[in-house]
Amino acid sequence: MLYVDIPTAAEFKALNEARADACVSIYLRTTPLAQSPDATRIELGNLIRQAREQLQGSGFDKxxxxxxxxxxxxxxxxxEFWRLQASSLAILATPDSVRTFRLPNNLSSMAIVSDRFHLKPLLRSITFPHSAFVLAISENAVRLVGVYADLPPTTIKVPGFPKHAADAVGKGSLNDRSPSGRVHGLEGQNVRFRQYARQVDAALxxxxxxxxxxxxLAGVGRVPSIFRSVNSYPGLVDQTIEASPDHMTEAQLAEAARPILDGAYQQELSRLRALYEARASEGRATSDLSDAARAATGGAIEVLLVNIDTVVPGAVDETGAVTFSDKDAPAGYGVADEIAAxxxxxxxxxxxxxxxDLPAGGELAAILRYPV
Structure with a gap:
């Protein structure tokens, strides 16, 4: 099991605004296997030594x-801390405090020293937190299951959910074939299923x-497709778990959902790459750090994709002008980090x-609201 604690949006904002005489950001690969932490702790020791030597070299207060x-x-x-880990670990420390986040993503190991934290790798977990809702729906039952990176899946109580399709329309069965206007036979069932689906959508x-x-969505037959036709939630994924959910456990639904989540993430990246190419022809996209810094300073960026595995040291002034550094030092920080902020x-x-995943490779790709 992965033991994960991903920062919330409020926590990320607070970390992004934090400043200190020394902010050490350490990222390293870990393992959820309790019996195998030794190599990770050795690597952390090496990263701590790198950060310490960098501060000593800059004359930092002893x-x-x-x-x-x-x-x-x-x-x-x-x-005890090392007994429960995930795929990666983020350690954000100053002389006055230390924060840790256990992350589900495989991140590159690094130690960065600056007057602010290096947060780009955390964006990976926030971008794709490995969580979803599964709507298991059939003629016989409906339930909403929460799928999480750090907790077992669980059924979420939704006030207003009908027990099943017949309950939604106040009938004992939907197999009544006696004519009543157009509400009979197969066509009549479809009418009832749409009523059922609208009640489910309203409750959600x-x-x-x-x-x-x-x-x-999890389900087979007409009900899932009919629900999709009346759904009002913009986050509904195109792919469906094609199996009868009535006898599937929460864990089975979660297991079936994970590859669909992966596919949805790749589909979204493909959409953004296509949008970047279209905007580039209009002068509304850039992969240049200096141009992106000016655009970010002026509030012109609509969507920004940043490379989480690299650091380009330097500084961005109040006008958006970039000064690059030859090497990382406590006086500088990651330029792409500042652009993202x-x-x-x-x-x-x-x-x-x-x-x-970046349209032009490199450090970032910025899709702009207007040309700059």
Whole structure:
């Protein structure tokens, strides 16, 4: 089992705004196997040493460095902490505090020192948090199952859900073939199923409003397709779990949902790549760091994809002008990180991806609201 704690949007915003005389950001691969943490702890020790040497080389205050090192060494020696891990670990430390996040994504190992935290790798988990809702619907029953990266799947109580299709239309059965206007036979069943589907959709609205969590249908036959025709939730995924959900456990539904989540993520990336190409021909897209920095400063970025595996040290001033550094140092920070922060502040959608997912490779791809 993966033990995961992904930062919320509010936590990410607070981390993004944090400033200190030394902010150490460490990312490393971990394992959920409790009996195999030794190699990871050795790697963390090496990354802590890299950060410490970088601060020593910059003349950082020795007492503050001792406090920072104590935080990190305490974490390194905490056997209980290492017993429960996921696929990657983020450690964000200052001389005054330390935060950790266990993440489901496989991230590249790195240690970054600056006056702010390096947060691009965290965007990967926020972009694709491995969570979804599964709507298991049939003529006989309907239920909503939450699928999570860090918890077992669970059935969510939805006020207003009908027990089944016949209950939704106040009948004992939908197999009544006696004529009653057009509501009889196969056509009559379809009318009843649409009534059922509309009740389910109406009951879901208060639960799903304001969310962007994917919704995956599970079912076979006419009912899932009829629900899809009346659905009002924009996060409904195109692919369906093609199996009768009546006798599927929550765990089985979650297992069937995960490859669909992966496919939906790739489909969304393909859509954004196509949008980038279309906007590029209009002068409304860029992969240049300097152009993207100016666009982010002016609030012109609509969607930003950033490479989570690289760091380009430097600084961005209040006008959006970029100054690149030859090497990372506490006086500098990741340029793409700052671009992402400014884009987020202006309401842009920001996604953490890997280089092959970027339309032009490199560090980022910015889709703009207007030419700059």
């Amino acid at each position: 007492r503050r460095l001792a406090l920072l090192t104590e935080h990190l060494d305490d974490l390194l020696d905490d056997d 609205r208060p639960v799903l409003t304001g969310r962007d969590t994917p919704l995956i 400014r884009a987020l502040a202006s309401g842009a959608r920001v996604l953490g991806v890997r280089e092959p």
